[in-house]
Amino acid sequence: MLKGLIFDLDGVLTDSAKFHLAAWNNLAQELGINLTSAQLDSLRGISRMDSLNLILHYGNQEDKYTSEQKDKFAEQKNEKFLQQVQTMTPQDILPGIFELLRDAQDAGLKMCIASASKNAPKILNKLGIADQFDDIVDPATLHRGKPDPEIYVKAQELLGLATDEVISFEDAAAGVEAIKAAGQFAVGIGNRQLLKQADYIVTTTKELKLDEIMAVFAKGPEESR
Secondary structure (H helix, E strand, O other): OOOOOOOEEEEEOOHHHHHHHHHHHHOOOOOOOOOOOHHHHHHOOOOOHHHHHHHHHHHOOOOOOOOOHHHHHHHHHHHHHHHHHHHOOOHHHHHOOOHHHHHHHHHOOOEEEEEOOOOOHHHHHHHHHHHHOOOEEEEHOOOOOOOOOOOHHHHHHHHHOOHHHHHEOOOOOHHHHHHHOOEEEEEEEEEOHHHHHHHHOEEOOOHOHHHHHHHHHHOOOOHOO
């Protein structure tokens, strides 16, 4: 029986992902690394340091910088991102999400945020929806990033629920992989081919309807594919 929903943040509840990618692309260019669209897109849903290391890998610069320099680069990127966060308002909630959260509350479902972003609390406050969630996974408590299932296992534990009692939402392939590795039902938002591991897929958040998702969830993951 469904009792809870778990959400990634960037690209699911709001399009703050575009701010992350713009900040990373800016940093990459400063380091003399020109990222392709596919390489930039691969940064979605993974942690700050994992993103930086991937960028350095793309530029064949993995061993060029010390840990201290990498920390400075990551902080530099985050400062640029936070400048954009300050401009966010409830108008930046993606289409269909307000209705989805409302329906979930009406259904008495618990809700948790499972985002690799350390800025999740700030973003939720700017969007005006922080009070709708029962908990937020603190990325600082995690040892492994997506696609490792740790963050979704942690979110489930925070809600006090079992794997067959939750539905998790993601827009990134690494995130969907993490959800499935945690044994949970995955809703993918975006490219169907990239998110083919998900149990239920929509192209945009506007298509998210809680009653339709619950109907597929009730059939079980194998039947829903």
